[in-house]
Each structure stands twice: as structure tokens, then as C-alpha cells.
Amino acid sequence: MSTVRGQSTVSVELSIPVQADLVVLARLTAATVAGRAGFGVEDIEDLRLAVEELCLSLVGTRRDGRLHLTYECEEDAITVDCWYEAGDHETRGRVGDAEDLSLRILDALVDEHGHDLAKGRPSAWLCKRRADPIG
Amino acid sequence: MTDEPRTQGDDTKALFFELVARRDPKVRDQLVTAHLGLAHQLARRYANRGEPYEDLVQVASLAIVKSVDRFDPDRGVEFTTFATRTVIGELKRHFRDKGWAVRAPRRVQELYLELGKVTETLNQELGRSPTVAELASATGATEEAVLEALEAGQGYRTSSIDATDRNEETLASHIGGEDASLDTVEDRELLAPAIAELAPREQLILQLRFGQGLTQSEIAARVGISQMHVSRLLAASLERLRKHVTENGAQPDASTPAGSARQPTSSGS
Numbered sequence: 553m554s555t556v557r558g559q560s561t562v563s564v565e566l567s568i569p570v571q572a573d574l575v576v577l578a579r580l581t582a583a584t585v586a587g588r589a590g591f592g593v594e595d596i597e598d599l600r601l602a603v604e605e606l607c608l609s610l611v612g613t614r615r616d617g618r619l620h621l622t623y624e625c626e627e628d629a630i631t632v633d634c635w636y637e638a639g640d641h642e643t644r645g646r647v648g649d650a651e652d653l654s655l656r657i658l659d660a661l662v663d664e665h666g667h668d669l670a671k672g673r674p675s676a677w678l679c680k681r682r683a684d685p686i687g
Numbered sequence: 688m689t690d691e692p693r694t695q696g697d698d699t700k701a702l703f704f705e706l707v708a709r710r711d712p713k714v715r716d717q718l719v720t721a722h723l724g725l726a727h728q729l730a731r732r733y734a735n736r737g738e739p740y741e742d743l744v745q746v747a748s749l750a751i752v753k754s755v756d757r758f759d760p761d762r763g764v765e766f767t768t769f770a771t772r773t774v775i776g777e778l779k780r781h782f783r784d785k786g787w788a789v790r791a792p793r794r795v796q797e798l799y800l801e802l803g804k805v806t807e808t809l810n811q812e813l814g815r816s817p818t819v820a821e822l823a824s825a826t827g828a829t830e831e832a833v834l835e836a837l838e839a840g841q842g843y844r845t846s847s848i849d850a851t852d853r854n855e856e857t858l859a860s861h862i863g864g865e866d867a868s869l870d871t872v873e874d875r876e877l878l879a880p881a882i883a884e885l886a887p888r889e890q891l892i893l894q895l896r897f898g899q900g901l902t903q904s905e906i907a908a909r910v911g912i913s914q915m916h917v918s919r920l921l922a923a924s925l926e927r928l929r930k931h932v933t934e935n936g937a938q939p940d941a942s943t944p945a946g947s948a949r950q951p952t953s954s955g956s
Contacts, residue, residue: 576838579838580834580838583834583837583838584831584834587818587819587820587830587833587834588819588830590818590820591818591819592815592816592817592818593806593816593817593818593819593822593837594816595816596819596837597779597837600838601775601779653728653729653732656767656768656771657729657732657771657775659768659771659772660768660771660772660775661775683815683816
């Protein structure tokens with residue numbers, strides 16, 4: 553990934569297996585993109601929690617499959633799109649249902665977010681704008 | 688013309704207007720009590736990251752009290768949205784101050800502590816939250832090191848370091864949530880004698896799982912056994928309860944843990 557300061561848009565893609573110890577990658581990627589875009593640490597902290605919540609809201613109790621995330625960084629906003637790809641042998645668990653608590657948490661942490669769980673490909677997105685635009 | 692049914696939100700709003708008008712401590716208590724469930728839910732969400740669940744509940748509950756005191760019903764924001772923001776803010780602060788159960792390397796811990804001081808100074812100097820680049824410059828660390836320290840400093844449990852059963856770890860295993868079986872378990876007086884017959888440890892595990900909503904990983908840490916072992920004990924206990932219910936003539940409905948083949952939520956299975 554190139555440095556995003558001074559550039560109009562940067563896009564980063566990440567694909568991870570549904571595994572708790574790998575969600576750190578989703579959080580760190582968000583933090584890195586936001587950090588390089590000059591977001592404040594408070595915003596970055598919110599973004600970390602929000603990205604984790606986004607993943608949880610999609611995965612539910614599934615333990616198979618992959619999460620695909622795309623991070624788009626523009627001038628003063630970062631958008632994270634995430635979709636869940638079911639595993640070949642997934643027979644147990646349920647896909648996340650974007651429960652009330654997840655939505656409330658996302659409300660509290662980001663400026664906009666949405667879920668699309670109706671189709672065969674559960675997806676969700678969020679947008680975090682910089683609280684303290686610099687100079 | 689028919690009246691719109693009153694919602695819980697309407698009642699809450701009316702109580703807040705009453706609180707603003709009269710500052711009645713009873714109304715305040717009523718509002719706090721009505722929203723303690725949210726504190727528990729959020730505490731559960733951020734449990735299993737190195738801090739005791741009870742401490743998180745306390746922090747979250749205090750944040751609810753603060754939220755009730757600060758909420759302005761004229762602003763057009765739902766109280767739950769406002770309160771969630773406040774509770775998460777307080778939990779983040781708590782993790783920042785106390786979240787060192789994570790086994791981070793010493794250099795990361797030291798940098799994290801330094802970042803705390805520098806962030807405070809820069810906050811005051813700049814009038815805003817400092818950027819990663821500014822923190823890196825002020826501490827002499829690289830931006831990557833700053834990001835690493837901030838990540839570790841949030842008190843997140845790094846499963847890759849301390850999970851012995853990492854292949855069984857799922858995202859959901861980190862969440863203690865409401866379980867669909869909770870109400871039915873609690874409601875079935877029929878189960879009481881069967882629960883009493885379980886070994887004390889199995890009773891404790893059931894209580895922690897369904898009474899307190901802890902995840903299997905949290906229970907494992909509390910009881911001193913592996914998460915897989917907790918999962919097996921829970922499954923065995925629930926099977927015994929199901930048998931008891933069946934033998935005593937009650938028909939477990941499809942949503943009971945005993946009546947279905949589902950495993951407790953936190954196992955992810």
C-alpha cells in the first residue's frame with residue numbers, strides 16, 4: 553500500500569479466514585490506512601472497534617469461510633466494505649443477523665453504516681469521517 | 688383517527704423531559720435501572736479481552752448513570768445511541784488505563800505507556816487528537832511501531848499468543864451474548880432438580896454461561912480448563928437436562944438448548 557496522504561483515493565483489499573486470531577489483521581489494516589491518511593488516534597480507535605463489529609455482525613456463529621474487506625480512503629473519510637463467503641463444508645452455525653447491539657455499536661462509532669443480509673452474499677459497510685480535519 | 692401506540696422510546700423520552708423539569712431522583716433511578724441491561728450487553732461484548740467482566744459491567748453501569756445525567760432529550764437523538772457512545776468511550780478509557788493483561792512485548796508496553804503521555808500533551812497543544820505520524824515523531828518510533836503499540840494497548844486478547852485451542856477459536860467465541868435458551872432455562876422450574884444433581888463444577892459452568900452470559904473462553908479461564916472442555920461439559924449437562932425434561936413429561940420446545948441439537952452460542956458450533 554502506498555502512502556495515502558496527498559492522494560485522492562486509495563483502495564486496499566484484504567481476505568481472511570473466519571478465525572478469531574486473524575481479525576487483528578482487519579483491525580490493523582483499518583488502523584494503518586487511517587493512520588497514513590492522517591486520522592487522529594481517537595478516530596482510529598473507533599475505526600478498529602467498528603471494523604471488528606462489522607466482521608462479527610456478518611459472521612455470526614459460523615466458523616468456516618472467509619471475510620473479504622475493502623478499505624477505500626478518500627480525503628477525509630474511510631469506507632470499509634466487508635462480505636462473507638461461506639466455506640465449502642459449512643453446515644453449522646448461523647450467518648450474522650446484524651443484531652440491534654451491533655447496529656447500536658456501529659451507530660456510536662462511525663458516521664454511516666449498512667448491512668445487506670438478504671442476498672446470498674451477506675455484506676456490510678461503514679464509513680468513518682475524520683473528526684478533526686487537519687489544516 | 689386512531690392514536691399511535693406509545694413505544695418504549697416515547698416513555699423514555701417522557702421520563703427524560705420529566706427529569707429535566709423536576710430533577711426528581713426517583714425518575715433518574717428509574718431511567719438508570721431501565722438501561723442497565725445495555726450496560727451488561729456492552730460489557731459482555733468487550734469482555735474476554737483481559738479485564739474481568741464484573742469490572743466492565745461496573746464501568747459500563749457508571750457510564751449509564753453519566754449518560755442519564757447528561758442526556759438532552761431536546762437534541763433529537765435516541766438515548767440508547769447517546770448512551771452506547773458514552774459507554775463505549777468509558778470502556779475504551781478503561782482498557783487504555785487497565786488493559787494490560789495482554790502479553791505484549793516489553794518494548795510495545797513501554798511505547799504504549801509513552802504514547803499515553805504524549806497523546807495527552809499533544810491533545811492539549813493541538814486542540815485535537817494527534818495523528819499517528821505526529822505520535823511517531825514525538826516518540827521517535829516508526830508509524831508501524833505506534834500502530835502496533837496502540838493495537839496491543841487496547842487490551843485486545845491476542846489469541847495467537849495465548850490460545851491453546853486456536854483452531855477452535857471463532858469470532859463468536861469472543862462474544863458473550865444473549866442466548867436464545869437463556870429465558871427458557873431460567874423459566875423451567877422443572878430443571879431445578881436436574882441442575883441440583885449436576886456436579887458443582889457443571890452447575891457453575893451453566894450459571895456462568897446462561898446466568899451471566901460469559902463466553903466459553905471466559906468460562907474456561909475462570910474455571911481453569913480449556914474452552915473445548917467447557918464445550919464438552921456444557922453439551923453433556925444440557926443433554927442430561929434434556930433427558931430429565933423428557934422423562935418428566937414436559938415437551939421441550941424447539942428453542943430450548945435441550946430440545947434442539949444446537950450448541951451454546953459461544954462455541955460457535
